[in-house]
Amino acid sequence: MKDITYPTFDDVIAAHERIAPYIHRTPILTSTYLNELTGADLYFKCENFQKAGAFKVRGACNAVFGLPKEKLAKGVATHSSGNHALSLAYAAGRRGIPCTVVMPRTAPEAKKAAVRGYGGRIVECEPSTSGREAKFAEVVAETGAEFVHPYNDLRVITGQATCSRELLEQVDDLDAIVAPIGGGGMISGTCLTVSNIAPGVEIYAAEPDQANDAYRSFKAGHIIADDAPVTVADGLKVPLKENTWHYVSNHVTDILTASEEEIIAAMRITWERMKIVIEPSCAVPLATIWKNPKVFAGKRVGVIITGGNVDMGKLPWIKG
Amino acid sequence: MKDITYPTFDDVIAAHERIAPYIHRTPILTSTYLNELTGADLYFKCENFQKAGAFKVRGACNAVFGLPKEKLAKGVATHSSGNHALSLAYAAGRRGIPCTVVMPRTAPEAKKAAVRGYGGRIVECEPSTSGREAKFAEVVAETGAEFVHPYNDLRVITGQATCSRELLEQVDDLDAIVAPIGGGGMISGTCLTVSNIAPGVEIYAAEPDQANDAYRSFKAGHIIADDAPVTVADGLKVPLKENTWHYVSNHVTDILTASEEEIIAAMRITWERMKIVIEPSCAVPLATIWKNPKVFAGKRVGVIITGGNVDMGKLPWIKG
Numbered sequence: 001m002k003d004i005t006y007p008t009f010d011d012v013i014a015a016h017e018r019i020a021p022y023i024h025r026t027p028i029l030t031s032t033y034l035n036e037l038t039g040a041d042l043y044f045k046c047e048n049f050q051k052a053g054a055f056k057v058r059g060a061c062n063a064v065f066g067l068p069k070e071k072l073a074k075g076v077a078t079h080s081s082g083n084h085a086l087s088l089a090y091a092a093g094r095r096g097i098p099c100t101v102v103m104p105r106t107a108p109e110a111k112k113a114a115v116r117g118y119g120g121r122i123v124e125c126e127p128s129t130s131g132r133e134a135k136f137a138e139v140v141a142e143t144g145a146e147f148v149h150p151y152n153d154l155r156v157i158t159g160q161a162t163c164s165r166e167l168l169e170q171v172d173d174l175d176a177i178v179a180p181i182g183g184g185g186m187i188s189g190t191c192l193t194v195s196n197i198a199p200g201v202e203i204y205a206a207e208p209d210q211a212n213d214a215y216r217s218f219k220a221g222h223i224i225a226d227d228a229p230v231t232v233a234d235g236l237k238v239p240l241k242e243n244t245w246h247y248v249s250n251h252v253t254d255i256l257t258a259s260e261e262e263i264i265a266a267m268r269i270t271w272e273r274m275k276i277v278i279e280p281s282c283a284v285p286l287a288t289i290w291k292n293p294k295v296f297a298g299k300r301v302g303v304i305i306t307g308g309n310v311d312m313g314k315l316p317w318i319k320g
Numbered sequence: 321m322k323d324i325t326y327p328t329f330d331d332v333i334a335a336h337e338r339i340a341p342y343i344h345r346t347p348i349l350t351s352t353y354l355n356e357l358t359g360a361d362l363y364f365k366c367e368n369f370q371k372a373g374a375f376k377v378r379g380a381c382n383a384v385f386g387l388p389k390e391k392l393a394k395g396v397a398t399h400s401s402g403n404h405a406l407s408l409a410y411a412a413g414r415r416g417i418p419c420t421v422v423m424p425r426t427a428p429e430a431k432k433a434a435v436r437g438y439g440g441r442i443v444e445c446e447p448s449t450s451g452r453e454a455k456f457a458e459v460v461a462e463t464g465a466e467f468v469h470p471y472n473d474l475r476v477i478t479g480q481a482t483c484s485r486e487l488l489e490q491v492d493d494l495d496a497i498v499a500p501i502g503g504g505g506m507i508s509g510t511c512l513t514v515s516n517i518a519p520g521v522e523i524y525a526a527e528p529d530q531a532n533d534a535y536r537s538f539k540a541g542h543i544i545a546d547d548a549p550v551t552v553a554d555g556l557k558v559p560l561k562e563n564t565w566h567y568v569s570n571h572v573t574d575i576l577t578a579s580e581e582e583i584i585a586a587m588r589i590t591w592e593r594m595k596i597v598i599e600p601s602c603a604v605p606l607a608t609i610w611k612n613p614k615v616f617a618g619k620r621v622g623v624i625i626t627g628g629n630v631d632m633g634k635l636p637w638i639k640g
Contacts, residue, residue, distance in 0.1 A: 277592075
């Protein structure tokens with residue numbers, strides 16, 4: 001076992017200054033309809049309006065703009081189910097360095113097009129954790145690029161932590177924050193910020209029933225990983241790793257899950273009533289709040305809308 | 321011919337005060353991507369985030385909250401292709417008076433459900449101007465309700481005028497404003513405000529090729545009306561009437577049109593890139609800006625996103 005020095009809140013402040021020129025301070029939206037539906041006061045932190053369409057640009061920018069000069073020429077590389085890929089391509093493009101991303105061949109076309117639009121190079125792999133990691137080893141051997149893991153990288157986690165820092169500045173007296181959990185990068189960043197500056201705020205992670213490895217890990221007390229779960233929430237298929245497990249196991253209040261039908265219903269009602277485009281992954285928090293009124297009713301709840309990159313040709317409530 | 325006293329800008333200010341408790345001051349959004357695509361600086365006034373999901377709530381609230389006490393018991397009635405219907409139902413619900421709306425039986429289910437949700441009563445008619453007006457005469461005879469026309473009513477036009485008043489406060493130095501035109505309520509309100517407080521700002525109306533009666537009227541110098549045009553922009557099928565023709569003929573700079581394919585492409589790219597849900601009708605302005613760079617390139621252009629009430633089960637780029 002190696003010693004790990006976890007980031008402090010000063011590191012979060014430094015990351016926020018470093019990435020500020022390249023990200024949006026995203027707005028908070030509310031919905032009278034959804035408040036009445038759930039019985040809670042919901043404050044949606046709209047990272048779907050973020051640069052590159054997702055919160056992941058925070059962590060990617062922190063890693064890329066913190067890179068020392070001697071590492072710039074070989075660029076950066078990663079594997080990702082989508083948003084981290086295009087966020088890293090965006091960040092690398094802004095710094096003018098090469099970026100290679102290994103993406104599942106089944107990733108949404110809109111995400112692939114966006115990666116290429118930012119100047120990133122795509123190498124396709126089979127849609128499983130094992131397939132992705134094998135292909136990625138080849139890419140690193142070939143390019144010598146700096147690996148920026150989509151979530152198990154402390155630079156990335158520190159960048160994601162800036163999101164809940166803004167949320168806590170924008171909304172007073174929150175009782176809880178709910179964010180989706182896949183690999184755990186956003187939740188870990190939320191834990192990093194909340195445990196330091198708002199330790200009374202509860203942190204709930206929301207996960208699909210059909211990819212509930214984080215839920216099972218949390219209950220078991222150790223990481224359980226599935227290789228290729230199937231869910232409409234395609235950003236949440238990846239497993240926890242040691243750095244995100246550190247935060248999840250120490251700071252998360254509870255992990256709640258929702259069915260595919262509940263996720264799709266929450267996504268559709270958000271589009272219909274709030275008039276915003278959100279990914280299936282970030283409908284999972286609303287789905288869990290909607291089905292757990294005993295947990296959330298009467299509370300002031302921050303809900304992190306993690307992204308809005310959707311393949312418009314394939315919507316889960318329309319049979320194509 | 322009867323004498324008509326048209327509203328002044330003082331009437332607009334009074335309307336704004338009257339309706340302020342019941343409407344949102346909607347935000348302005350921008351998109352680097354769409355600016356690069358069109359060569360213009362676009363400022364989107366997001367009435368899709370408005371109460372009841374559309375700008376029409378401004379005019380409906382002005383009519384309903386300006387109603388004298390002796391008219392309250394019999395309530396209000398209207399015919400509408402959609403957004404005015406649910407806006408009037410919303411306004412009547414807030415004032416606690418009855419509301420009956422005649423809607424085409426083909427109107428989107430989401431709009432019908434919203435009217436009922438606000439407490440409005442729906443009477444269905446055939447989907448043509450003539451069919452609608454015949455059914456409406458029956459409703460007025462039966463109820464004695466106050467008729468609030470969806471756009472040819474000066475109280476309604478004065479209410480819509482508050483939208484461009486906000487836009488001009490929110491964005492400095494606009495060169496032009498583009499709004500969709502159906503019956504001409506929003507465009508007339510825009511003319512009312514702009515001609516009084518920003519007479520140098522150009523006003524463009526955007527219309528579907530397949531429902532281009534306002535375009536033909538503008539070129540001919542008199543009202544030309546079609547009975548039942550077919551277009552994806554279902555809010556723009558109705559013809560100009562004498563009050564909106566007054567504003568259009570005196571103050572509009574030009575009317576530009578777009579094909580069905582161009583409208584659908586503009587709608588889809590707005591959803592994909594701006595992450596907001598907009599109706600086909602309010603994609604028409606972007607479609608006309610995109611295809612007319614000689615008119616708009618280099619200009620600061622306000623674009624009125626008129627509404628976001630979409631039947632999510634039927635999206636025009638997906639064959640169901």
